[in-house]
Amino acid sequence: MTSLAEALSYFTSTYLWTGAWLAIQISALALVIGLAMGLGLALMRMSALRPVRMLAWFYIWFMRGTPLLLQLVFIFDALPLIGLTFDSFTTAVIGFSMNQAAFAAEIIRGGILSVNPQQAVAASSLGMGPVLTLRRIVLPQAMRAILPSLANETISMLKMTSVASVIFVNELTFRAQQIVGQNFKFFTVFAGAALIYLLLTSVISGVQTVLERGMDPDLRARAGGRPMIFRWRKPQAGAPGPGVAVSLPASRVEAVRSLIPAAREVSVSPAGDFLSCLNVWKSYGNRDVLQGVSFSVKPGEVVAVIGPSGSGKSTLLRLINHLESVDRGEITVGGRYVGYTKVNGLMKPTSGRAKARAEVGVSMVFQNFNLFSNLTALENITEAPMRVHGVPREEAEALARRLLAIVGLSGHADHLPQHLSGGQQQRVAIARALAVKPRLMLFDEPTSALDPELVGEVLSVMRSLAEAGMTMIIVTHEIRFAGEVADRIVFFDEGVVVEEGPPAQVLDNPRKERTRRFLSRIAQNEDVPAEPV
């Protein structure tokens, strides 16, 4: 018998495959348990609470810093002294899981940190809670960074199961050594075992490839939004394909108007305001960014907030939506606090902020669009209606296609954000914000990140919203646009409202010297592109 034939006979040996099956079971169980524990540890490492962070850090430090072999021996030999006795197999599963958790935690944390934090902010602004955001937005994006390292870890673990022989787990390497102990045929026996390991690790590499393909957003988009692993499934009957014609009312304004909640559905403060900010203060470190801002918006009003860079305009929007908490003062939207309760006259943030935001109906459009990069344009729009407001998929998709038509992007439903221009991304972001049927829309410099030739298309959509009667606060440097669409201009400087009033007054006839200086500086630099008709 040649050496090759002999090695192949060991490769097919039932005795060795029984050991391999044990190694597979230990690795598979340790992978599942270790991943679950690793996810928990990764989240603990990123907790805002220092003791929680320290606990996770200590666990990871200890498990990574001590040899697996000693950990197994400790569980097997030392724990019985305190009455905890496990058989060899259970000890191996516990030991490998605990060890795997430490490594998986850091791999998962690295993946999560690789996702732009603004993705989570955007999800939060749509009323998505932390768990939903993690599951739908952060982890799917993080998985692309996590998967290759995780596959490495799984392969290492499968091979490392040989260490378990120290606690008498009769796995593959252990069995190969037993055969060699009897016939001294080192080369052929270990070659047969090596071929088994090679086959098993090839399966892991294959699974990695399939999962990576399944999570590739480009391939998903081409498969109509379904994971590539399910690509043989036919699209559901009745689901319109890309570029499907959607019938809209005669004008975009009419179409938007049909989406805006009726006036009677909008609750207001006793003074008739939909939004009311009262003496709001906010600091970062020693810097008072907002210094007692009082400000209100009536239903259907369009308010443009202008002012120098760094004056606190974006901060004000983030406070209104409770993406950040106020230090002092109070904010009510629709007559209620958004994720606060009043304790001894002070606003105390409560849990369930995302839910409160969704109930009140405040949507936000960001300077950098912040579309979910793992989802197509259509999925970006349907995400919050389906997952936060429980709208059935068909209804949510019909609305999303209608909104895409409103913003002039009917043919782009299955495009990923990275395949859209900046102006198109921002129009999808506006459609996404509209999909939750908001009562108030906040625009945070929506055209600042756009090339000049793309500004007009976004302003044109915003103009339609204003004409349709949407209540809006627009932080903008587009002074001419602000003058045309806003009912009121608020000039902000150094964290205070310097002056406010109708555009004709604030822009053409400012009362305050600071406003005049700002406007003349803007006039010198202004280069407003023409809007498409």
Ligand SMILES: Nc1ncnc2c1ncn2[C@@H]1O[C@H](COP(=O)(O)OP(=O)(O)OP(=O)(O)O)[C@@H](O)[C@H]1O
């Ligand atoms: N999370 C934060 N931590 C620390 N400082 C912050 C934070 N957010 C904002 N700031 C600071 O607060 C000040 C106001 O920022 P904000 O973004 O509200 O200004 P802005 O008027 O919107 O400016 P711009 O027009 O340039 O966007 C800035 O000095 C900024 O550096």
